[in-house]
Each structure stands twice: as C-alpha cells, then as structure tokens.
Amino acid sequence: MEKLTELAKKHSDQFELYTLHQTQNTIRLEDSKLKDIQSSIQSGVSIRIIKDNRLGFAYTKKLQKPEELMQNALNSLKGGVEARYKFPHTEGIPQLNTYDRAIDEATNTAIVEEGRRICSILEEKTKAQVNIYAGTTTGEMQIRNSSNSSLSSKTSYYTITPYIIYPGSATGIHRSLFSKTFQKADDSYLNTLAELYNRGKQELNIAGGKMKGLFMPEAMYTLIWRLQSATNGESLYHKQSPLADKSGKRIFDERLTISDNALDDSKPGARAFDDEGTACQHLPIIKKGVLMNYYYDLYYASKMHAEPTGHGFKTSLWPGDMISMKPTPTLQHVTIEPGEKEFSQLIRNMDRGIIVCGALGAHSGNIPNGDFSIGLSPGLYVEKGEIIGRIKDAMVAGNIYETMQQVIDIENMVHPASTGYYPAILFDNVSVATKN
Amino acid sequence: MFETMKSILAKVKADYADIRHETKTETRISFSGNEVTEIGTNTTDGYVLRILNKGGYSSIAFTDSAAHEKVIQTAQENTHLMASLASKPVSLAKAEVVRDTYLPKLTEDPRAIAVDEKLELTRKYNALVLKNEKIATTNINYLELSRDKHFMNTEGSEIREELITTRMSGLITSREGSLIQNVRIGIGGSNGFSILRNREDHFENRTRIAVELLRAQPTKGGRYNVILNQSLGGVFAHEAFGHFSEADIIEDNPSMRQKMRIGAKLGNDILNITDDPTPPDQLGHYRYDDEGVAATGTPLLKNGTLVGRLHSRRTAAAFEESLNGHCIAEDYRYAPIIRMGTIFIEPGQDTFEDLLEKLGNGYYILNAKGGQTSGENFTFGAQYGYVVKNGKIGELVRDINISGNLYSTLKNIAAIGDDLKLNQVGGCGKGQSNIRSCHGAPHILVNNVVIGGA
Structure with a gap:
C-alpha cells in the first residue's frame, strides 16, 4: 500500500485509496431443512486519482503489482471523466459503535440451530412451509486520501428472515431481523408473523x-x-x-x-x-x-x-x-x-x-x-x-x-x-x- | 494455473472437491447525458472451492490463494455441519471426465480494439439520441466482460473456457413539463465486437419511442387479451416459466414440485419451450457449465406437457434425472447455481398479421422493462404498447405492467407467431447476476392478462 501511495503522489494531483476486506456466511433452510451454507472471504483495493480536473479509477483484488493498478488508473484518465472537486479532509467525526465482538462467537452451527427453532415454532403455529435466510458479515474498510484523511470502519452484521410460504407460491409472510451480532428472535415477533399468515390462508x-x-x-x-x-x-x-x-x-x-x-x-x-x-x-x-x-x-x-x-x-x-x-x-x-x-x-x-x-x-x-x-x-x-x-x-x-x-x-x-x-x-x- | 489449483485440491480431505479460478477483465465506458462518467479496464481474479464429504456439501469463495489453508478449514467445517444437520445426504450425478479448452469464435475480438474506438462508438450513439431536444438525458454504458475460467475436480476434469460478452445498454429519458418517460436500449452479444457496429437504427428507433411516449395515454387497469412481442414473450418464458424449470427452485417447495412434475399438462398443445445454450453466435452460449458438465439442449415443455428441467449435478442426482449442464456462476465471487442458458418459446405457424386478426381488440405490448416471479405469480413491465381495435394497431400507450399466474397464463397462450427472436442483452438476478441470460420468443397472443395501469 505504501508503494501505491508513493506512485499516486507522484502521478496525480489528488488521490484516494479504498480497501475492503469482507467475510460472509450465508445459511439457507428450505421447508425447515438445512439447504445450504456458503462462505466468502474477499479483499480488494481501488484507487481514484485526479489530475488536471480529470478522474482516473482502477481496482484489483490483490495488490501484488501496484504499478499495474496505477497504470490502469492513469489509462482511464484519458477518457476525460470530469472531476472538479477535492477529496475531503475529514477528522473529528463521531466514533460509532458498529462492531460487536460477539459476532466472532456466532458460529454457523448456532445460526442453523436458531433457524431450526424458528421453523419448528412457525410450522406448529401455521402448518405451512417455512424457509429461512440468514447470515453474518464482518468487514473492515479504510480510506486514505491526499487531503490527509485516514479513516477506517469495522462492521458486523447479522440478519435472519423467515418466510412462511403460501401454497403454490415462493413467497409469503416475512419480516427481517437485523442486528450487529447473532441474537434469538423473540416470541412476539414470531407470533405476529404466524397470526398474519393464518388470517390470509x-x-x-x-x-x-x-x-x-x-x-x-x-x-x-x-x-x-x-x-x-x-x-x-x-x-x-x-x-x-x-x-x-x-x-x-x-x-x-x-x-x-x-x-x-x-x-x-x-x-x-x-x-x-x-x-x-x-x-x-x-x-x-x-x-x-x-x-x-x-x-x-x-x-x-x-x-x-x-x-x-x-x-x-x-x-x-x-x-x-x-x-x-x-x-x-x-x-x-x-x-x-x-x-x-x-x-x-x-x-x-x-x-x-x-x-x-x-x-x-x-x-x-x-x-x-x-x-x-x-x-x-x-x-x-x-x-x-x-x-x-x-x-x-x-x-x-x-x-x-x-x-x-x-x-x-x-x-x-x-x-x-x-x-x-x-x-x-x-x-x-x-x-x-x-x-x- | 492448473498447478496452483491442483496443489489446493490436494490438501482437501473429502469424497469430492472442485475448484474454479477466474480472471475477469472488464472494460466499462459510461455516458450520463453528454458527459463521460466512467472509463477504464481492470482485471481481478479469485477462486471458488466446493467440497462434498460424507453427504455434506458446501462452498467457499476467496481471492487470496495464500490463505488457502484457512479457506479449506472453513469449507470443511461447513461441510461437516451440512453432513450432520442436513435432512438427507448430498450425492452428485455421475459426470463425464472432461479435459478440454474452449475459446469462442469471435467476429472482431473486442480485446484487440483500442479503448478510444470503443469510446467514440459509444459517444456517437449517445449523441444521436441527445440531438433530439425532447430527450432530457441518457445513460449509456459500454461493457466488455472477459472471463477466463479454469475448472478442475478430483475426478480428473480439467477445463478452460473463455466467455466474452460485449454490449451497449442503458436508458433514454424524455421529458415534457413534469412528465418523464424512459425507454431502454440494448445491443450486444457473445460473439465479438462487430455486433455493436452500424446500429444507428436501434438508437434512432428508441429515441422516437421515448419522445412519442410523452404524448401516449396511460393504460387503464383491468383484464385484457394481449399480443406480447418477442422481447416480452422471452421474458415470460424466462420469468414465469423458466425459473420453475430450475430444479433448485422447486426442490423444497412441495406444492410447486407437485405441479411441476414431469408429464404434467401445463399449457396448450401449441406451446413448446426449450433451453439450449449450445448454438454459437447468441448471447447465452457456453460449452461447459461451472461444474464442468457439457451444456445440452433441453426441451422443457413439449406440446404443453412438461418434459424436462434444468439441473446441477446435485439436483440431477436428487431428482434422478439427466444432467444438462445448467449450473452457472456470475464470476469467481460465487458458487454456481442452476440457471437458464438460452430459453425460448419455439416458433408456431401464425404471422404477426394472423395474431392481430385473432386478437381483435386488446393491446399489443412491447419490450421488457424488468420482471419478477414469486411462485406461480409473476409481474413484469413493458416499455410501451399500442391499443388494438378490430385487428388494427392504434394509438401508443404507456405505463404497462402485467401480472399473472403461471399456470393459467400457459393455458391462455392462444396463438404463437412464426418470428422467433432472441435478446442481445441479458440480466437475470437470481441471487447473482447473469448478464448472458438469453431468452426469446415469437410474437404470442395471450388471453386474460391483468394490466396494473396507472
């Protein structure tokens, strides 16, 4: 990254480096059965440069060749994308609570078990097919720019959405829960879903x-x-x-x-x-x-x-x-x-x-x-x-x-x-x- | 590349594993109105590893091969969890071991054309649209996507295939007072750059429609008989019917699975629907899917009766049906899922004039503007349409979204034209995005369609 910063300083009037590392797990239960678990570990770097009020942009998944990434950004300058703005100098912004360490303990096993518990409750209340879509995402993002901004954000995210399916349909009554870490769905939430479903039978x-x-x-x-x-x-x-x-x-x-x-x-x-x-x-x-x-x-x-x-x-x-x-x-x-x-x-x-x-x-x-x-x-x-x-x-x-x-x-x-x-x-x- | 993949596979302890590496090179040029808002070429790459062990099946996508030990550990943990908690063990249908390289034939390889020439062609078409004073703005995008895919599995398959997609797509917006109308543009394909040349007619025609829509009347909500043009007929084949030919969609939906059983009579005798990615020179073409299975043409509906469905190796084994090579990923960020390749309603006997005469009174509606399904129900938009009275095309109408039930609509297809046409720009959003999703149809006459109106 230091090499890329050096190159950006040398070849542009302004620059911005954006890095992202993200880990995701997605879990799917269909008709109350565990259907799929998928994981993803992805990283990447993008660069924006401004030279003579023109924008250059390039990205890569692995920063093995900073020169090549820089050259792609310089090449894209030729297209003449206008950029009459300055990358911001941002400091003193609020420190937000966006990451819950408990997400590290939120195993796929625990989420599958929660999905099965929800399916069991909703199935009993509605006698219907229940599907669950759930997952966790953790991410770290950083922005550095030529205006001396150096910003980072670490996030954690848990979501679960039960669908109670009407016959002949692929959708039904549903409502998502979002939180910063794994948490169990409460009874009133499940009761509301089941009641709404039953009234529409x-x-x-x-x-x-x-x-x-x-x-x-x-x-x-x-x-x-x-x-x-x-x-x-x-x-x-x-x-x-x-x-x-x-x-x-x-x-x-x-x-x-x-x-x-x-x-x-x-x-x-x-x-x-x-x-x-x-x-x-x-x-x-x-x-x-x-x-x-x-x-x-x-x-x-x-x-x-x-x-x-x-x-x-x-x-x-x-x-x-x-x-x-x-x-x-x-x-x-x-x-x-x-x-x-x-x-x-x-x-x-x-x-x-x-x-x-x-x-x-x-x-x-x-x-x-x-x-x-x-x-x-x-x-x-x-x-x-x-x-x-x-x-x-x-x-x-x-x-x-x-x-x-x-x-x-x-x-x-x-x-x-x-x-x-x-x-x-x-x-x-x-x-x-x-x-x- | 195969050596790196082989070394990762060698460390996996499993009954079966496969690994796919893709290098993806994108060139993008975008215009918003008169201004270039994006231009550049970038290359990224990554891997997807899939593991089957003791009936548990799982996948992981990753970008850093140096981290493969952690990747393998995560995938093996997920596989173990699937094996212990899934209701039934997964098995894979037997597939041929393939060692092959397939590079598509192109009429003008877009990668050999300078970006300046691509920029100028996009600029020319954009300017053609903008010279009409009723056009408020445009959003026109050139996209060239090259995927160099390497696949190998523990059964011995080693396949390299390139997919190169070139297209120009976007939106033309017209405005008069506070009324805003828009029309989509889209040209492209999988067989090279030349398909984008000399397409001024397409842009001029779309511009004319966008301007005329400012004077068009909105449709009134209600039930109508309609003729769908090839684009909309193709969307119907894809959205309403095609997704339920994908085995993973119906697999765990007992009511849908019952209705979509092989041999079920779903449509009129005149209706035949097939998915076939094998012919070259059309958008959806590929030779091998992302499980290393050769694509085959697959009749789905024959004389109104369900005769086939689309499979992965997992679902082909679960349904005890034949493999047909329809398990596709958007790119290296995703494990493959079952997808249509090129789905189309086969042509019938009627000319377009025959269809107008059979329609009598109703609407002739044209060109897709997005669609979505939920089980039996579908909704999709049309970009514009015409009132038809006594078999004659009349005034232009706008704001057309149609909704219906798959099974009743299949039975309400009353006549089929002889003028099959496939789309050149695709986009299916089933979990991932598939820009090579190809569909088509002849003109078709459908009775009793609900139009939402405005």
Missing part, C-alpha cells in the same frame, strides 16, 4: 377498484425507491427529478417525516463517513410532508454547486462487487418516523382494502416519474376491519406524489426492511387491478 377472488391500501414495511421500498430517485443529486443534474423546484414545498401528507441517518449506531450498518470519506449526517428528506433536502456525492455536489451530504456510496441496484464500483449518491439509512396507531388499529380502520405484504416488480415502471405498478406478493384482503383472506393475481398501481398525500394512519413503530426502517402505513384510494 383463504384464497379470495375480489373485484378491483379504488380501496384502502396498507403498505407493510416489507413493501415500503417500492414507494421510497421513487422518492430516492427524485431527491438524488444525479437526477437533479440530469433533469430527471419531478421535485427539482419543490424544495421547501409540501409534497406529501404532513404526517410523513422521512430522513436518512447514517449516524444512528443503535442499528447495524451505521457510518460516520461515506465511501468517499465525506462525513455522514442526519439528513431530513421530508419533514411533516415538506421536501427538505436533496442528497449528493462529491461529483454531483460539484455539478450542482451544492455541498456534498455524505451520501457517496458504492452500491448498485443488483448485488455487485463494491471494489469495482464508483460511489454514487445513495440513501442507505432511511427511516420513516412512526405514527400513533397500533398495527391492529390500522386494520380495524379499513372498511375494505388490501394489505401489501410484499411487492413483485418494484423495479419496473416509470421510477423517475414516481409511478409504481406492482404485483402483490402476497396481498391480504380486509373487510370490516378483519383480514379475511389473501388475493391472487392482483396488482396495485399509483404515483407516490398522489398516494403519499393520502395517508390515513401510520403505525407506531418501525421495522427493519429492505432499504430502511419503516412503519406500516395506511393509504386511501389505492388502485387495485384484479381478474374480476
């Missing part, structure tokens, strides 16, 4: 139309995805955002407050700095329905003459190789503030409606415009405040700038889910298409 054919729609945390990413697209500095720069001129204006129901808080280390995955070394912050996106902020990485902040917000992360839509990615503006720590209603009260408030327990095809459709049109995976049906079954072959469609104006009530707690921590939210006038 009867398969129904219902007439479509406008009705109340309760989006569970597991389906909320469908809506948040559209908001992320619209508040992203990249979308603003490329004139793809319908919210470009809406800062300070009310765009959603005033009960909706949505923020991104990478500093909250009560949850796993907290970050004091992003993948470019910019300090992270608690950034309100929507406050009481009003659009408060857009978010940026270094590149798009420079393009938009804005301050970087600490949202330059190496991510992609599909699982990718972090070492090979360049940072782009990303919200990784989204939370919707909880409301005041118990979950059961939300259901009692529905004269007729659907519960969107999961979304199929959330990535389809016109995301920049805020449109969504998703299959229910699964969807439960409610009449007179009671879940009476589940719906087959139905879709829910709308536009977030209409749907998120029509909040009836918000659950009083948040749950970990894909892309963030969300409560269940009950919306009015959701469009449901069915075969009837």
